[in-house]
Amino acid sequence: MLFFRGFKPAVCWMFLLGALGFGQWVKAVQLATHESRESAAVARIELDAQERQWIAEHPMVIVASAQYPLYLFKDEHGHWSGLNNDVLNRISAMTGLRFVHEESFSTDQLLERLESGAADMSTTLAMNDERKVFLDFSHAFGGAGWVLVGLAGTPALQSLEQLSKRVLVLPARHALEGVIRRDYPAIELRSVKTYGEARALVESGEAYATIENEIGAQLYPSGRLKVGHAVEGKWEADHLTVRKGQPQLLSILNKALEAFPPAELRAMRLKWLNGIAPVHAPSAWQRITQWGCWSLFIVSLFGLLSLLWNRRLAALIKQRRDAEKDLNDQLAFQHALIDAMPDPMFVRDLEGRLIMCNKSYEERLSTRFDQVQGRQLIELDVLPKETAEQLHAEFMAQLGTHKTRFSERQLTFKDGVRDIYQWTVPFYSADGQLRGLLGGWSDIGKRTRQA
CATH class of the missing domain: 3.40.190.10 (Periplasmic binding protein-like II)
Known part of the structure; x- marks a missing residue:
């Protein structure tokens, strides 16, 4: 009787965990049904x-x-x-x-x-x-940058110029292979079949670096590798x-x-x-193995160990959910903040390609962000050709001088000439590297009429 009395807490915890698992299964079924209904609609x-x-x-x-x-x-x-x-x-x-x-x-x-x-x-x-x-x-429907991946313990890679007379390994017919062969002939380029082979050659020291999508580069344990800086001006649109x-x-x-x-x-x-990977339910064999391992513990301590484990698991889940909520809140706030600005605003990279804009920018130029993302003004038809060429040339000149610019001027838009107050400001990364231009304009004529 004493044995069964000691085993009773373990049975209770097993029943509770089983009930919780069944509840999660029911919830997953409901979610799948809901998603299927959404797809049908x-x-x-x-x-x-x-x-x-x-x-x-x-x-x-x-x-x-x-x-x-x-x-x-x-x-x-x-x-x-x-x-x-x-x-x-x-x-x-x-x-x-x-x-x-x-x-x-x-x-x-x-x-x-x-x-x-x-x-x-x-x-x-x-x-x-x-x-x-x-x-x-x-x-395009999104995108990410390219990053340099090198060996841990070596100086952080900041640009392709650092790879002069060194071995750079890439999967065959990589998107940047032609550009690198043309613009950086001093780099010794080596081709392999996959990104996995490229990382292995860098780890072994047979190659000095490789180049990966910045999101893919963060998915693998660092080990002997270290992710360096982004390849400037090279954006991989989806x-x-x-x-x-x-x-x-x-x-x-x-x-x-x-x-x-x-x-x-x-x-x-x-x-x-954002690092949110789908969580898959454990297989039947994994569940049997877990219960089999747990059954080897001393019965008198099983209830206590289960309680401590569940408390810790609940704390970790809550901590992760809180972190995910904070990150989503920050992203939502950033989107809301820039979209709330009444004047058009934009961000361009070192080649004058659009990285970000707000709703007012889309409305003033009668376009959508996914149609102009990653493209220069001279590649689009949102402004008259002369205006687009003039602004693009000014952007590139300003990136060369690193100076801010504030000016009242007249510009020709699709719907006619406007008096505007235009501003453009260079912005830099945390390590002081120039990354592009932040700018916008206000319609002075409209403001005058309202006054």
């Missing part, structure tokens, strides 16, 4: 006759896919997951396209499938001149890539991206790119 976009005919003739769109966490990867059940997969699922619900992934194991193999016509599109390719010869790129000769498919994808609710796209990016 997605409104279809309007397509023309040629686009509808193309979908009818192509019941499946073959997507050449290489695993690229957190953008696109296979989960423990072998199902494709990640940010880009969520985007494709949303586009599928909006258009009726059916996307089928075919796995590639290197960038080179992925490009070969697109060149040969074995695949129709991809989701993880960056844009460069070589690829634009045989590929079309959709509107595109859907389509093999040339399929204008209808490209048009359908662009229409879907244009109709994509901005709030939903921001939520997807926050879900995947």
